[in-house]
Amino acid sequence: MIAETRERLDAMPGWISQQTQSSTYPRAFLAAAEARGADRAQMLADAGLDAQRVEDPEGRLSLREVWMLAAVTRVRSGDPTLGFACGDSMPLTAHGNLGYALLCAGTPREAVGLLQRFWHLRGRGVQLLVNESDNDMFMELVPECALPPRLVDLMFSSIATSMFRGMEFLIRDLPGTAEIWLQGPAPDGVETWQARLPTLRFSMPRAGIHLVGDLSVMDQPLATANPEGLRAAVAQCERESALSDPGGDVLRRVRAMLLAGPNGYPSPVMLAERLHMTPRTFRRRLQEQGFSYQQLLEEARRRDSCQLLRDPEREIRRISDQLGYLNPANFTRAFKSWTGMTPREWRQQSSH
Structure with missing residues (x-):
């Protein structure tokens, strides 16, 4: 997987080498792999990363480095469910100003709107597409680059698990049925996570979180709503956005335009x-x-x-x-x- 990822990354556009990514997520993958017996120094060496850059709370890495380290942690840990463990370890506050904005939102629907608006601040390399009908909402994850399937499964299981934990924290009673969809096959050892997460569906046509049921809960006030805090957090998100590269637009x-019409x-x-x-x-x-x-x-x-x-x-x-x-x-x-x-x-x- 390491060699395959490195070869695929070498063929990708130059923007993946721009240092735009928070060091929070690489540290989470390292911690999850360490908990499974992997050697931190060896993983950093395999990924070609300096420990000081990763440990710096203000540190920035490139997508290439983040993806390479994710592949290394998966291999060195020997755990095909590492993505679930990584996502499970990240509270909303791990997502910086965007996480604080979500905490301060007035309703779950406003939080979803903020997540879509500022997703690029934390989710570069992956797109979030939200589709909603009367009793059905799908928050779809789509890669911006043609990554190896096993790396996509690793990243998407982490992102979807983190998103679901955030939803659990914000929304007291989730609507009817909640499912996490992934496109790859079920990994060995997933039974542990089947018991701790909502229904996990594998080999699906798309990936993301699927909610089915009474979506009126999306318009109910959140207990953590804070208009003043929201204004401050959104202002910081807007500042980050103005300084970031808008690549991938x-x-x-x-x-968004590829919709089937008559x-x-x-x-x-x-x-x-x-x-x-x-x-x-x-x-x-x-x-x-x-x-x-x-x-x-x-x-x-x-x-x-x-x-x-x-x-x-x-x-x-x-x-x-x-x-x-x-x-x-x-x-x-x-x-x-x-x-x-x-x-x-x-x-x-x-x-x-």
Whole structure:
């Protein structure tokens, strides 16, 4: 995993080497791995990191360094569930000014809005997409770069666990059903975390936190609400945002615009026009982020397929058409490659 991660990182755009990341998260991975018997000095050496930089509370690392260290801690700890342990150890205050803003928000819905607005301050390299219907909210995690699948599972299990713990702290009674979805297979030893977290679902078409039930709780006042503290925290977040590099904005906007309409998904030419770019510039900007239009289209299809399949009245053939597949067999093959199940099998399982 270490060699694979290093090779993949070498091929990524230069912005991942900018020192924009807090040292909080690397320290959390190191601590979790140490608790499992890994040697701290050896892990830092493997990742090519100086201990002083990591230990400095004000220290900044690059995404490349953070991802490399995460891969090293996973290998040296020998624990495929390390991400859950890392996320479980981080309270809201570990997320700096953004964490304080969430604590001071008036309602859970306002907190989610703040999380989306300032996610880039703490979640660079991963995007947060929030989709909500009447009784359904999905907080989706999407990588900004084409990382090795095992590293994505490690990072996403940590992020989703940390997010869920924050939600538990803020919201006294979570709506109906809460689930954590991950795209990789269930790791060895996950039974421990199945008992401590909400339902964990693996081999899913997308990753994130899924809430189903009465979402009116999202508009209830939070016990920790503090308007004065919120103003101060938001001001600090805005200051951080003004000083940070806004890279990845094109990728975020394309993902937000890739929605299936009556005529399917928008084409590359249509997206380029909406972004006021030539098609050639559009392709180049995506390539700089390590993606292509086709990859993002497949992401959108994975995302939307689950939502559409949850409606038992919607025929699978109609879903296939809406997602832009020429025939249902193509959709079935694609969906099975994402989840290991056919659309019909997944629908039956998710209804239980």
